[in-house]
Amino acid sequence: MTPTAARTGPPLVGRFAALLALVVVTLVGVRWIVEPDHSRRNLEFMPDMSVSPATESQTVAGALPGGYSQQALVAGVVPRGVTPFRYGPDDAEAQRAGRELSSPFAADDAAAQARGAEVFRIHCVPCHDAAGGGQGTAVLRGMLPPPPLKGINAMQMPDGQMFHVLTLGSGNMPAMRTRLSAADRWAVIRHVRALQTAKAAAPEEATPPQEGAPGETAPGKEENR
Ligand code: HEC
Helix, strand or coil, rough: CHHHHHHHHHHHHHHHHHHHHHHHHHHHHHHHHHCCCCCCCCCCCCCCCCCCCCCCCCCCCCCCHEEEEECCCCCCCCCCCCCCCCCCCCHHHHHHHHHHHCCCCCCCCCCHHHHHHHHHHCCCCHHCCCCCCCCCCCHCCCCCCCCCCHHHHHHHCCCHHHHHHHCCCCCCCCCCCCCHHHHHHHHHHHHHHHHHHHHHHHHHHHHHHHHCCCHHHHHHHHHHC
């Protein structure tokens, strides 16, 4: 027994060690030759439902109700970043909004006014025109003219009611809820207020060029005041 153990023992361990070394060297070699591409997803074996097929928006998607990928929100869902507006579309509700809602911006908030001016230029000028007179490009091309923003109705309209008009629309005035955030709607109201109080300044601004003499614009302005 002893001689056999003495004969077979050390060579067996040696052979095993050699085999192990060979396997390690082979694996390292293969790993070195076949460098994995970390930018690509690994091969998945039976992923089941962990990766669902993506459906392009606004396309036909047979598995969904109605067959379209675009689905209406489930009742009561508030989309991220959207402030719920709990008022109905009618006049009484607009007046209730006028009593209950107030602007988050102070009347002299310069940043809000600057933002409001930008929003007005992009979203309101096409119909209401830059001065709020109601002769924007869309009106010049056939759209029914909106009432002037310096008119008595808009002047006396509380901020909250104007927010209602902007949010849900009114008559031919489109709803801005999906285009403008609540903050932008409040900001543009600041600009409308600025337009309304700039009533006296607007004709003054318009008169000097009509008078002709470029050098006399400043004294002309002085006289108008
Ligand atoms: C597509 C044209 C259009 C655009 C764009 C538009 N409005 Fe109007 N707006 C109207 C019309 C038309 C009315 C009159 C609605 C009515 O008959 O009730 C109106 C009414 C209003 C009123 C109420 C005026 C009143 O005397 O009752 C306010 C305030 C107002 N708009 C502000 C805005 C602001 C601010 C924007 C930009 C965010 C804007 N509108 C964008 C067409 C437009």
